[in-house]
Amino acid sequence: MIRLAVDAMGGDHAPIEMVKGVNLAIEKFDDIEIHLFGDENEINKYLTPSPRVKIFHTTHVLDMGVEDPIKELRSNPEYSMFKAIKHVKDGNADAVLTSGPTQGAVVGGTLILRRIKGMKRVAICPFIPDFEGRMRILLDSGANVEFRPEHLLDFAVVASIISKSYFKVENPKVGLVNIGAEPGKGRAEDIEAYELLKNNPQINFYGNVEPKEMLTSDVDVLVTDGFTGNILMKSYEGAVKAFSDAIKKEVYSSFKAKMGGLLMKNAFKNIKRKANPDVVGGAIIVGIEGILVKAHGSSDAFAFSNGIRLARELAKEDIMSKVRVAIEALHNE
Amino acid sequence: MIRLAVDAMGGDHAPIEMVKGVNLAIEKFDDIEIHLFGDENEINKYLTPSPRVKIFHTTHVLDMGVEDPIKELRSNPEYSMFKAIKHVKDGNADAVLTSGPTQGAVVGGTLILRRIKGMKRVAICPFIPDFEGRMRILLDSGANVEFRPEHLLDFAVVASIISKSYFKVENPKVGLVNIGAEPGKGRAEDIEAYELLKNNPQINFYGNVEPKEMLTSDVDVLVTDGFTGNILMKSYEGAVKAFSDAIKKEVYSSFKAKMGGLLMKNAFKNIKRKANPDVVGGAIIVGIEGILVKAHGSSDAFAFSNGIRLARELAKEDIMSKVRVAIEALHNE
Known part of the structure; x- marks a missing residue:
């Protein structure tokens, strides 16, 4: 089973489109388990209950126009996006997906997951x-x-x-x-x-x-x-x-x-x-120790479900091991 | 009368489209005089004779793929483009137009006409x-x-x-x-x-x-x-x-x-x-002591005649004096 951490609260149409995207993905892929980060009450309004979806309640949402995500990360780690990223860091998920602000994802990826050695x-x-x-x-x-x-x-x-x-x-x-x-x-x-x-x-x-x-x-x-x-x-x-x-x-x-x-x-x-x-689902944040997919801020359920597909496939391909080996080889030449 | 130096030989469709563009412009604007630089025989094949067009015979054409225009400028100044630019430098024309290679025009403009003081x-x-x-x-x-x-x-x-x-x-x-x-x-x-x-x-x-x-x-x-x-x-x-x-x-x-x-x-x-x-006619090379219009390399007669119109209007507006004054004011602030 592939475990995906998903930020339910990031994006212009969160949480409704994010949760609907999760519903679509759960129906489509029977090899995934989704750990959904966000406001439990809000999520439950739209979620089709499934034994393969777990909710992790969070209290804060990173604003799409956030100016200093580093400060936010340091002052209050209860943001849905950062908690989802941390979930991968702690070994509880194989990849993470968010539609939240891009610079937030870059900062979260870099400071929580850390850069790959050599990059x-x-x-x-x-x-x-x-x-x-x-x-x-x-x-x-x-x-x-x-x-x-x-x-x-x-x-x-x-x-x-x-x-x-x-x-x-x-x-x-x-x-x-x-x-x-x-x-x-x-x-x-x-x-x-x-x-x-x-x-x-x-x-x-x-x-x-x-x-x-x-x-x-x-x-x-x-x-x-x-x-x-x-x-x-x-x-x-x-x-x-x-x-x-x-x-x-x-x-x-x-x-x-x-x-x-x-x-x-x-x-x-x-x-x-x-x-x-929207068919792509998102951009990959590369260079960090984990799979982090940043879906477009304006993602709808279809786009977001494709983001889940992308995160799933990168995890299935064990892309991180391949990247680590290649970067090590590059810097040992 | 506005005097325009025109490179007849630069461009993918030179000299035919350039000379036809000159024919169009001469018909359209009765306040211009064109000094056409290039192979006299070739130009005469397409030129509609006019007392307002003079041919200045040149022997060399700057190749559209020229790799080192500075070297070309220094080794052989008989290129149609450089001769046309020199014509402005010598005070014999109010503006110059070429469809030749962009870097050639930048080099010719910079080294022959020189940069405006302060720029x-x-x-x-x-x-x-x-x-x-x-x-x-x-x-x-x-x-x-x-x-x-x-x-x-x-x-x-x-x-x-x-x-x-x-x-x-x-x-x-x-x-x-x-x-x-x-x-x-x-x-x-x-x-x-x-x-x-x-x-x-x-x-x-x-x-x-x-x-x-x-x-x-x-x-x-x-x-x-x-x-x-x-x-x-x-x-x-x-x-x-x-x-x-x-x-x-x-x-x-x-x-x-x-x-x-x-x-x-x-x-x-x-x-x-x-x-x-093509309606625009060309890009202006700015920052030099003279009006130099670079028409698109693929210009046809219509586009080139618009390049002539652009050069004419910039000369009519006495753009160079205005630029000199403004740049001087800027650097004396």
Whole structure:
């Protein structure tokens, strides 16, 4: 049985969507047991009782706009998110899932679970779907704003393991996000990272990848610093959103376009389905001693149940042991 | 009469599209005189003779993939692009336009025209159209990969002048590209730049702008370093391209969607027209002692003629004098 610690209170639609997501997951996967952290009364309103769900009552919820999660962690450890993370630390669960604030999850992961020996930085690692439904791993997407080239090598090694174990890619190609395809492009750190990635036997290095080729190039993993990764991801999301809004506006501007829009409804649905980040369920916080999945703050029950699936599969694949071995090998070379 | 130096040989479709663009512009604007740099025989194949067009024969073309433009500039100054830039330096033209390689234009601008006194960095400054046709100025979009906070202040001042003079925005709002909206977000340099921008009386500072809000927020100017600006712009372009391709693919996948696509043809055309970067004509290389417009490498005659229009209007507005005054005021504060 896989034991998953789940924060019922984090997220814009908590606890209702989180608990409904748990209901969905419990029905779907008979090999999981869920330890649900949050307000017992609230949880019981929506929970379908199951012998595989246990509630751990907590009194505090980490605000989605929390400014100083380190202070919160130190002053009051009764937060549902931190208690759930602690549950993994204490060996009572195999993985943890939260929809709470990202920086809270990064802080909780780093200070409670601690960094993996040898890794200097923690990274946020989302899966970016293209319009064909193919996933690419991007990291760091925002845990650290400052970086050193060797951090990107650590990230590349961990993400390659995730790609192999979770996406079953045999020899995942790693690309370095850069402003030009040729070697020698980018900042001093990028040029140094290029050499590190190229020369490391644990990595199948593809070379530089420009953001405009991100969704069409044949890479499985994209590494960069947290500032750049965040800019990349949010530019991409912003462009897709603006384009969608423009299409909707045009559709409503004429009868002909409205008819066209109706006929294209399924086509648009197909695109949305393939590129739907809710299918992923969440980003992995990598570099820490435990499996921590951060679901989107706006997750609904469907998205959250996919977050549970992701946490479950990472635990089943025993991803932590593989990561530990690889990082040790990397730093003993 | 406004005198424009034009590189006929730079660009993927040179010289044919460049010369045709000149033909269009000469017909459209009766207050311009064009000094065309390139292979005389080639140019004459496509040029509609006009007393307002003079050809300056050159022997060399800067390759679009040029690796070391500084070396090229030093070893052989007979390149059409560099000769056209030199023409401005010598006081024989009021502005220069090229579709040649961007780094060539940056190098030529910096080494031939020289930086404006007080400005430490040159920036590439494109206009980014949203889907409503509204333009926002983004800089730096790739001239420099390393930066200091004070460079962003210089950029903000220059871009504000362009916004006022060219787009007739009375009090242009300047946003700082960042990974969060709240003050205190980003790298050490961003946090410092935030304070500089906030406290400077020449700037109407809006605050941080996340890339996902870039196209909807009420800013006129977006400043960041060249690495981030380039990532932002190319992520945006890549996402729009991938989304468009996905729609096209879906349209061809079923009869119903094909009919829908036909009915929506005008709607898609409207969107494309509004968000068409060809309408802009080019990016401005700012920070140098002269007006240098870099048209897209893939420019056709229409786009290139808009580049001529942009160069013409910047010259008419006497943008250089305004920039000089503002930069001097900034550094004498």
